[in-house]
Amino acid sequence: MSARVVVCSGCCCGNLDKGHNKVPIDFLKAAWEENGLEESVKLTISGCLGPCSMHNVSLLKTDEGLTWLGELSHEEHYDAIVSWARDFIQFDNKAKLPDSLVPHQFVRFEEVVITEHESYM
Numbered sequence: 001m002s003a004r005v006v007v008c009s010g011c012c013c014g015n016l017d018k019g020h021n022k023v024p025i026d027f028l029k030a031a032w033e034e035n036g037l038e039e040s041v042k043l044t045i046s047g048c049l050g051p052c053s054m055h056n057v058s059l060l061k062t063d064e065g066l067t068w069l070g071e072l073s074h075e076e077h078y079d080a081i082v083s084w085a086r087d088f089i090q091f092d093n094k095a096k097l098p099d100s101l102v103p104h105q106f107v108r109f110e111e112v113v114i115t116e117h118e119s120y121m
Helices: 025-034 075-094 099-104
Strands: 003-008 041-046 058-062 065-069
Touching: 003 075, 025 041, 025 075, 041 075, 058 075, 075 099
Parallel strands: 003 041
Antiparallel strands: 003 058, 058 065
16 A cells, blocks of 8 residues: 655745745655655645645545645644554554544545537537
8 A cells, every 4th residue: 555645835835925824844854754654655745736725735645545634724733644644554544534634624626627529508
């Protein structure tokens, strides 16, 4: 089993000028190294993941699916992501989302793309 944590550090996430809390990138990188997580749970710091209205967005990606998290505003939220990654190494897809992250979980809808061959009547 493999997993990936994708942390947005794009146009809005971590943008103090927009009133959002800082994304603790250095903390996350250090935690990944200290806990030896990189072999089983990849950490990616990305550009904009959207949706920007959720600011400070992260994505937990496993073979079982995607878990979107938004409005992560405290270091405890990022501590919980590290905790989830450690649990994933031990329990694979049975790793439970930490309680502090449950209220931050959201469903991201796919964008609908209509081609020129489709029409609605």
